[in-house]
Amino acid sequence: MKQFAVIGKDINRNDAEAKARGQALYTDDLKLPGMLYGSILRSPLAHARIAHIDVSRASALNGVRCVVTGEDIPKVKYGNWRLFPDTQDEYALAVEKVRFIGDEVAAVAATDRDTAQEALSLIRVEYKELPAVFDVEAASQPGAPVLHDYCPSNVSVNRKIQYGDIEKGFAESDYIREDEFNVHAVSHAYLEPCSALAQLDQDGRITLWSSTQVPYIVQCLLASTLGMRENDIRVIKPFVGGGFGGKMELRTWEFCAAFMARKTGRPVKFTLSREEEFLTGRRRHPMKIRSRVGFKKDGTLVAKDLRIKLDGGAYNAMGPTATFLCGNFGAMLYRYPNYRFHGEHVYTNKPPASAMRGFGAPQSLYATETQMNIAAQELGMDPVELRLKNAQVSGDKIPDVATISSCGFIDSIKKVAQMSNWKKKRKSLKPGQGLGIGCYSFISGGVFNWFNTTYPFSAAEIRAFADGTVHLLTMTADIGQGSDTALKQILAEELGLRMEDIRITSGDTAMTPQADLGSWGSRVTLMGGNAVLDAARKIKAQLFGAVSARFNMNVIYELECKGGRVQAKGRPDKGVSFGEAVAMVQRANRGEPIVARGSYTPRDKGLVTPAFGFGAQVAEVEVDQETGIVQVKKMWTAHDCGTVINPKGVEGQLCGSIQMGLGYALCEQFVMDGGKTLNTNFLDYKMATAVDMPPGDVAHVETYEPEGPMGAKECGEGLASPTAPAISDAVFNATGYRCTDLPITPEKILKGMKRGFI
Amino acid sequence: MQKICFQLNGEKAEAEIEDYLTLLEVLRDRFSILSVKEGCGIGECGACTVLLNERPVYACLTLAVKADGCDVKTTEYLSKDGTLHPLQEAFVKSGAVQCGYCTPGMLMSAYALLQEEKTPTEEMIREGISGNLCRCTGYIQIMEAVKDASQI
Numbered sequence: 001m002k003q004f005a006v007i008g009k010d011i012n013r014n015d016a017e018a019k020a021r022g023q024a025l026y027t028d029d030l031k032l033p034g035m036l037y038g039s040i041l042r043s044p045l046a047h048a049r050i051a052h053i054d055v056s057r058a059s060a061l062n063g064v065r066c067v068v069t070g071e072d073i074p075k076v077k078y079g080n081w082r083l084f085p086d087t088q089d090e091y092a093l094a095v096e097k098v099r100f101i102g103d104e105v106a107a108v109a110a111t112d113r114d115t116a117q118e119a120l121s122l123i124r125v126e127y128k129e130l131p132a133v134f135d136v137e138a139a140s141q142p143g144a145p146v147l148h149d150y151c152p153s154n155v156s157v158n159r160k161i162q163y164g165d166i167e168k169g170f171a172e173s174d175y176i177r178e179d180e181f182n183v184h185a186v187s188h189a190y191l192e193p194c195s196a197l198a199q200l201d202q203d204g205r206i207t208l209w210s211s212t213q214v215p216y217i218v219q220c221l222l223a224s225t226l227g228m229r230e231n232d233i234r235v236i237k238p239f240v241g242g243g244f245g246g247k248m249e250l251r252t253w254e255f256c257a258a259f260m261a262r263k264t265g266r267p268v269k270f271t272l273s274r275e276e277e278f279l280t281g282r283r284r285h286p287m288k289i290r291s292r293v294g295f296k297k298d299g300t301l302v303a304k305d306l307r308i309k310l311d312g313g314a315y316n317a318m319g320p321t322a323t324f325l326c327g328n329f330g331a332m333l334y335r336y337p338n339y340r341f342h343g344e345h346v347y348t349n350k351p352p353a354s355a356m357r358g359f360g361a362p363q364s365l366y367a368t369e370t371q372m373n374i375a376a377q378e379l380g381m382d383p384v385e386l387r388l389k390n391a392q393v394s395g396d397k398i399p400d401v402a403t404i405s406s407c408g409f410i411d412s413i414k415k416v417a418q419m420s421n422w423k424k425k426r427k428s429l430k431p432g433q434g435l436g437i438g439c440y441s442f443i444s445g446g447v448f449n450w451f452n453t454t455y456p457f458s459a460a461e462i463r464a465f466a467d468g469t470v471h472l473l474t475m476t477a478d479i480g481q482g483s484d485t486a487l488k489q490i491l492a493e494e495l496g497l498r499m500e501d502i503r504i505t506s507g508d509t510a511m512t513p514q515a516d517l518g519s520w521g522s523r524v525t526l527m528g529g530n531a532v533l534d535a536a537r538k539i540k541a542q543l544f545g546a547v548s549a550r551f552n553m554n555v556i557y558e559l560e561c562k563g564g565r566v567q568a569k570g571r572p573d574k575g576v577s578f579g580e581a582v583a584m585v586q587r588a589n590r591g592e593p594i595v596a597r598g599s600y601t602p603r604d605k606g607l608v609t610p611a612f613g614f615g616a617q618v619a620e621v622e623v624d625q626e627t628g629i630v631q632v633k634k635m636w637t638a639h640d641c642g643t644v645i646n647p648k649g650v651e652g653q654l655c656g657s658i659q660m661g662l663g664y665a666l667c668e669q670f671v672m673d674g675g676k677t678l679n680t681n682f683l684d685y686k687m688a689t690a691v692d693m694p695p696g697d698v699a700h701v702e703t704y705e706p707e708g709p710m711g712a713k714e715c716g717e718g719l720a721s722p723t724a725p726a727i728s729d730a731v732f733n734a735t736g737y738r739c740t741d742l743p744i745t746p747e748k749i750l751k752g753m754k755r756g757f758i
Numbered sequence: 759m760q761k762i763c764f765q766l767n768g769e770k771a772e773a774e775i776e777d778y779l780t781l782l783e784v785l786r787d788r789f790s791i792l793s794v795k796e797g798c799g800i801g802e803c804g805a806c807t808v809l810l811n812e813r814p815v816y817a818c819l820t821l822a823v824k825a826d827g828c829d830v831k832t833t834e835y836l837s838k839d840g841t842l843h844p845l846q847e848a849f850v851k852s853g854a855v856q857c858g859y860c861t862p863g864m865l866m867s868a869y870a871l872l873q874e875e876k877t878p879t880e881e882m883i884r885e886g887i888s889g890n891l892c893r894c895t896g897y898i899q900i901m902e903a904v905k906d907a908s909q910i
Contacts, residue, residue: 012851013855016855017846020837020842020849020858021793021833021834022834023793024858025792190857191795192859193796239858241859242857242859273799274798274799274802480857480859481856481857481894648852648853648899649853651899652856652895655899656856658896659895659896681798681800682891689889689891690883690897691885691888693884693898
């Protein structure tokens with residue numbers, strides 16, 4: 001393992017102090033002179049034709065400056081899958097039709113919030129209600145109500161993967177298990193509600209401050225929907241209060257803020273209410289998963305046939321990617337010599353589902369892992385042994401999809417079993433106590449160019465100064481996960497500088513180098529990090545040349561940047577300070593400043609990702625026999641994220657993932673009445689608080705990922721997957737109730753405990 | 759309209775306000791105290807937690823007129839003299855801050871707890887911040903920070 005000066009150290013976050021002082025400004029904290037407040041009118045119906053909209057009374061209200069409907073906007077559809085324009089199915093405001101309760105129908109901008117709200121109530125919309133459909137099975141039947149004319153079947157995306165010989169595989173299996181799993185929608189529930197503020201400048205260009213994970217994507221899609229040039233749009237990401245996948249598309253309020261700023265000449269800000277977030281916000285895809293697996297008697301996996309119907313809600317959003325990924329994740333973790341997947345993304349009249357932490361993995365792996373636990377029980381094997389027998393290792397190939405690069409999966413399973421005292425503890429459980437296991441694998445950024453970017457996937461610019469400092473510019477988006485800090489650490493390590501020697505500017509599309517696809521799919525550390533390294537090495541090459549010349553060095557000398565100096569390796573006397581080296585290069589170039597650009601685009605890395613993270617988790621629970629209430633007593637996690645760049649940061653990701661995973665398993669859910677979300681506040685949408693969080697132990701099983709910067713890979717999303725299957729297995733272990741339809745509620749447990757505790 | 763006078767982070771504050779405004783609105787709009795965040799607006803998330811006469815309250819559920827004659831403290835108070843308060847320092851060092859949106863409110867709940875109980879037990883810490891939601895940290899590092907700060 002390499003020795004590092006900055007990597008692997010508990011370095012405080014770049015922005016922690018500003019945030020702890022209350023000085024960090026988020027989009028809604030920004031105010032501009034003459035700013036108008038925007039508000040959105042939403043559909044009360046799940047499916048309807050818009051017969052007529054009358055905005056005259058709203059427009060006439062004192063203080064209202066602008067009212068727009070779908071009739072006023074350019075008829076340009078958008079969606080993140082720009083590579084396949086057919087999948088782009090959304091207008092910023094409904095045109096002719098509404099497709100879910102909450103679909104955006106009109107927007108108002110007024111001099112204050114109350115006036116904007118009042119104006120909404122004065123807009124009259126005449127709807128002709130249409131039959132609606134809320135279930136994937138019903139929606140994909142012939143004759144079902146059709147949501148989009150272009151897609152008469154309601155199945156908007158089909159994805160198939162097949163390798164080996166599935167029939168032969170099952171024929172050769174000694175034990176075949178088939179189950180159906182139904183997993184539900186949950187909310188990102190980031191604490192900062194979405195907000196966007198647009199300003200028109202003197203040249204007619206737009207600046208948009210937005211709570212977004214994807215400044216570049218917003219820039220491009222905003223340009224196309226407004227009919228403007230990309231360079232006429234500047235998107236700035238201020239501090240963002242969490243995203244988790246829920247802020248990774250162009251959204252109506254971003255469009256409306258910009259569109260209305262152009263119409264009125266005044267800045268316009270929209271901020272969503274929490275009720276809007278819950279009622280209409282993006283959510284994790286519910287999935288109906290049918291999985292059939294075949295094993296040999298000794299537990300060796302032979303075949304898997306996976307069929308998934310994703311409940312996409314009313315629009316594609318990031319559904320195509322989720323459809324793609326849930327099938328890839330179905331083939332992960334274990335070696336399936338014969339595999340078949342068919343995924344269908346189905347439109348229903350519900351709020352659109354989209355990307356959410358784990359991006360198809362929490363659903364797919366809930367099925368994989370629960371089925372592994374069922375199979376272990378029926379084969380009479382220890383779940384840990386069954387996993388070890390089939391676990392993927394470095395070099396394994398998923399034909400045409402991916403090759404496993406670094407892989408600490410087996411070590412993670414062994415480590416978590418040891419940490420939790422698995423064997424002994426499983427045998428000594430008292431009634432009502434349970435111990436369960438779940439595992440995960442996740443991508444370190446995607447390689448499939450669905451956005452059809454014509455730029456590198458990530459880019460970085462470094463400016464070096466004679467005072468010994470550098471300025472890092474990157475379009476990557478720190479949304480709270482700490483990517484600015486991680487990138488600074490990578491740069492500090494490579495240039496031998498201290499964190500305080502680095503200034504960083506990130507997430508401003510007019511100032512930071514084109515381009516970066518944003519924060520999703522755990523891509524920033526690996527892709528943004530590689531771009532930073534690429535740029536840093538170009539800086540070093542210049543400095544090394546100057547220092548080598550200055551000391552008349554033999555060409556065989558290796559040079560290094562270390563401890564704020566540029567010097568011959570092993571001969572620190574042959575060297576100068578970083579700042580002096582910069583000054584030397586600058587003088588040699590007649591004052592030209594040192595600037596270098598680096599980039600990273602994954603090439604020849606299959607269809608999914610350059611590198612996978614892996615891990616295993618064990619949960620201990622106690623179930624109350626009278627009430628069915630589950631208490632999670634402890635979590636043990638062993639995971640492989642390659643080189644750990646910032647241990648506190650990685651552990652923070654882990655603990656946050658457990659909070660989400662615990663909610664996914666036990667208490668978080670949208671309560672729906674047809675297409676209507678009934679629980680639109682934090683009191684009714686039950687999220688774990690500090691009193692619910694179990695203590696945990698963690699082990700970093702370090703590998704060195706050759707494709708990652710300093711050997712690093714993902715750590716932010718994979719861990720969103722193992723918690724639910726681990727808790728579910730522990731609940732089974734405690735009660736005999738095996739959950740195949742999340743969440744695991746007390747009611748289901750009490751009904752499922754046929755024989756009482758085992 | 760009503761005139762209110764109160765102590766804001768140790769200094770005298772006055773405002774002419776409509777009766778229906780919340781303390782959250784008045785602190786943010788009139789006094790530019792932007793650490794007070796609106797995460798839900800209906801008293802569920804705790805991002806707007808401030809101290810009213812040393813007791814933590816949700817500023818979004820507190821009418822501003824109630825602050826008349828009272829002492830109001832926000833996160834800005836903790837580092838008023840420029841240096842970080844030990845509690846803020848502990849948050850920074852423990853990794854208790856991720857997106858930071860819940861942080862100011864979380865700090866005020868923790869500060870109120872530590873004012874009341876110098877060395878709280880783990881249960882007391884859990885209870886003390888259970889009115890503040892966080893979606894990033896899973897609370898573990900926040901609880902560590904509060905514990906560390908209590909031992910200074």
